[in-house]
Amino acid sequence: MVEARSKSIDSTKPSSKLVGEVLVVGVGVAGIQASLDLTRLGYHVTAIDKSMTIGGIMAQLDKTFPTNDCSLCILAPKMVEVYRDPNITLYQNTELKEIEFLANGNLKVTLEKKRLGIDEEACKNCSECYNACPVRFQEDISWFDAGLNMRHAANIPFPSAVPPVYGIDPDKCLHVNFGICGKCQDICPANCIDFDFTSQIIEITVGSILFATGSTQMDPSMFPTLAGEHPDVLNGIQFERLMCASGPEGGEIIKLSTRQHAHRIAFLQCVGSRSKKEGELEFCSSVCCMYAMKEAQITKEHDPDVECMIFNTENRACAKGFHEYYLRAKDDYGVKFMQGRVASVKEDLGSQDLIIAYEDIRTGKVKEEPVDLVILETALVPNTKPMADILGIELNEHHYFDPGTVDSLQQKGIFLAGYNIKPMDIPLSVVSGSAAAAQIARRLSKSRFDRIVEKEFPPEKNIRQGDEPRIGIMVCHCGINIGRTVDVEWIAEEIQKEPNVVVAIHNYYSCSSDSQVTLKEMIREHDLNRFIVASCTPRTHEPLFRVTLQEAGLNPYLFELVNIREHVSWVHMQEPELATQKALELLKMNVAKVRGLQPQQRKKIDIKKTVLIIGGGPAGLHAAWNLAKQGFAVHLVEKEGTLGGAVNKISREFVLPRERAILEKLDALLGEIRNEDNISLHMNAHVDEVSGFVGNYNVTIVESSSEEAEVEVGAIIVATGAVQDPTTENVAGGNVPRVYTQEEFEKLIEDRTAGSFKKVVFIQCTNQRDDGNMSSDFPNCSGICCKISLKQAMMLHEADPSIQITILHRGMQLSGDINAESLFDDVQRFAAIARYSPDNYPSIEHDGENIAISLDEVNTGMALRVEADAVVLATPFRSISNTKDLAMKLKVPVTHDGYFLEAHVKLRPVDFATEGIFLAGSAQWPKTLDDAVMQGLAAAGRAAGLLAKGFVEVEGITARVDEEACIGCGKCAEVCPYSAIEMIERDLTIDMVHITVPKAHVMDAMCKGCGTCVGECPTHAIDQRHFKTSQISDMIKALFPVPGEDVACRRLAP
Amino acid sequence: MNETIEQESGNFQPRILTFACNWCSYAGADLAGVSRFQYPPSIRIIRVMCSGRIHPEMILEGFARGADGVLVTGCHIGDCHYIKGNQYTKARMELVPDLLEGIGIDSKRFKLDWVSASEGKRFSEVITSFTARVKELGPNQLKLSNY
């Protein structure tokens, strides 16, 4: 099946040009994003994964923080998209064996694809082989259920795996080893079992390679002192599988030893990470604090009486909204946070309970407690070794490439994404995938579209007047997201009784690839001409199902998605009966609506291949440079007289080695950008007005408060950055001299004024990370200030080792940086570090001359008093002051703490919901330099992907006029926000008298489908396609039925 | 099922016809779900692209068919995805209370409110408070069976 989609063995002739073909190694969430972006950008992708399915770790997760979205539900549509993309050739069970660097810059790669005894092209994913296979054995931890499930020799990782193809384990198969059995072969209806386990060698030539091979979580059995071998001691991924409704225990959180429900669960953080021990990792894995809190929350959702304790030295929750997530876990869910690490886990031989021993920080005594389950949030180890071996390059002590190596690899066409760059969560992995795609597109810009083929659909079934609506329905359990609250099976039964509903089924995950096959089969088998899926929000999932309809030969508009998750099961968790009733009523309303659905056509609209970038900081600059080099015209608007933004605030006097490379690149960019023909700079400028739509925005830029420039652009990137809060007064109780923000202090270091101080105290988390006991309006953690303080402490010390430095913190936030822990170690050698409690911010006293800071030190329980001649406060970083104003002009949302809000916090981190507008850098949330640059590149890649073809397709939901009913009043034309309605003259003959009358006329290409004209028309002469007045009326009628009323539709409306 | 629940609990469960625009209020409702902000199961949303699509007659039809309340939601003024569709919504909806009183429906059963895509909490609050108000007013007695 898979090979049929590929051009199999390569036929490229050597040429002098780089080829428009990219190899993506590892198809987890980063690889998926990069692959999809690359095909949009005009490149063919060969994507390989060493396992049987794509999806990586994200497919194994139960939920994702901070939204507690079901992980597979949001990932599955993307997996399906990869599988369906005619420009992606997908090879599973495949590894990269060799890279040959060709003289013309291309890379010749050798791939080895293992065959698993099944003819993949013929496999229909029917599961007969699995059911017939008599071999059963415990899977190993690397398998999909992380070792918690039994497997058969004939198997698939999970039912909605992509590609949906089974495979046989040759080590376990009776036929392979003993020549007996062969039951699967006998039963397979598709005759696809051939017991062929040979390898296929594939050679192709590509212009670039992207490595996105992710990470592997350490096996808990590596930790004998924590009873890692015990069946009730699991690592994070194993626990995700245990919690998951589609996991091995159906989502029952049980002790695997006794199969009884777990009542007390301990989550142990930083196991195998932040450690100097042999074989362990020195850096923070960066995601475990957040997902442990998620696991605890979800456990509490399963059963509020389960006691969840999280053990860590500090809680790292420092991205957008993360600290509030922590507060929710603590206050709303009642998750217990125990400061300190667990020393040992033992099994009580009598009761067989697990006993954890830990130091109670408040009393200093070692405590022992029995628990049912222990979750070791073990380190995530980057899967970089195979890549390093193939390239013949050494990894550093952290298992990563040094920055210099990464640079030189990029010159040769080799890029990295996801955990191969550094530890990161899902959104940053997505960003890194888009960023890599942008960089590759820049390298291969001359071969754009060389190898791209257009997706072809079967001819559309003709929907004629007089055809009876035949509706098919799929009601989704969504694991247990819907099924736990709403009686899905009953609803499917009930809705099948409605007139015109031909078939209604219920299933686990409607968005998975196998469900798409089911859906298409339903359409074919029952000759359906309308379809409804009742699952989640159409705002994310409608596009997926529409394509499925197209593949089944139905117009994509003959579909409706009914939201019974976000709008029902998740908001009525305590009222299952009423929720079920509501879900059924919503379905009935939509059955009424789809009876009247008609095929619609999408329009292609020409677009401007120009991008407006607002903000000339690190993100904006990299976005501009990348786009210009890809061949797009760029307007860069900067509010200051100089480019650079936050880069200008960073002292070059003392630069940390890890920042040096990024700064050098940025400084070079600042020099070159003026000479780049594709970039028009607008300095001292701001965006005054924005109108238009995706592909065609008209923007007025005001320069130096007088001159105006009108530009037409296809896309807009917002990269306006963040600034540190200057208000320090309320903290120090009045205006204390020599109290600075970090940004101010950086300037003093640059000016060498800071060197005159002899005692410097840094106070972290000032006016932020509010646990509900400060008056701050900034509840979250800015996420970058701890790293800044460490850097500044280092700089001070290097300048003058006699300066006494003190850092007062409440749990250092050092995730997302492999060097941060060792930097902290280095700083601790010369600086005094003390920790204060969140509810007891240090008090700053002064007599005009001297400053003294008092605090209660948490770890020692002692009251401390520190003298200072300068105090540096880590105040919050805020989105720039006119964010709200700009958001209003762009029609994009802002969060309650004043930052721009992206389309989806997990999977669309640089997009806005409004098509054609993108978000980059600290405008999304405060960022370190490397992350800001990555986001800038990602936004450039997303914008370029949108504009590359030169046109966009817009929805076919435009207005249309019934001229007979139109009285020519012109009200519709008056209210149309896009001037898409013109009044035309029509000749009319009444009783032999010729007159002309005015009629409204919609100019399709300009109509955006808002329907405002329809709401205004006094005679119902104007209507909106796909949202017809009659359909809305039918929905109301279905909601409030009148007994005996005939609702069935025997034939379609014209 | 509706009837049985009403009788068993002796508890009036109002049903509120709700219109939401795709870009703000529907998204706000999505966010309420994602954030698990609980609210009463009273509303039945009809999604339209913009609140400007909503014709006053749809509201009358809802009441005539038996809706206990009708709620119209859209983007905050100035935030409309289609520039100014919601300004017309506002102007049109100002006429609705008088129309309702004219046919004997308490205009308190009708509400127009704005909820942005980032206001999940607010969405749940709007629904909770409006449901309480409609509950207090009791069932809509005007069910024109042959509307």
Ligand code: FES
């Ligand atoms: S799009 Fe929300 S009111 Fe117009």
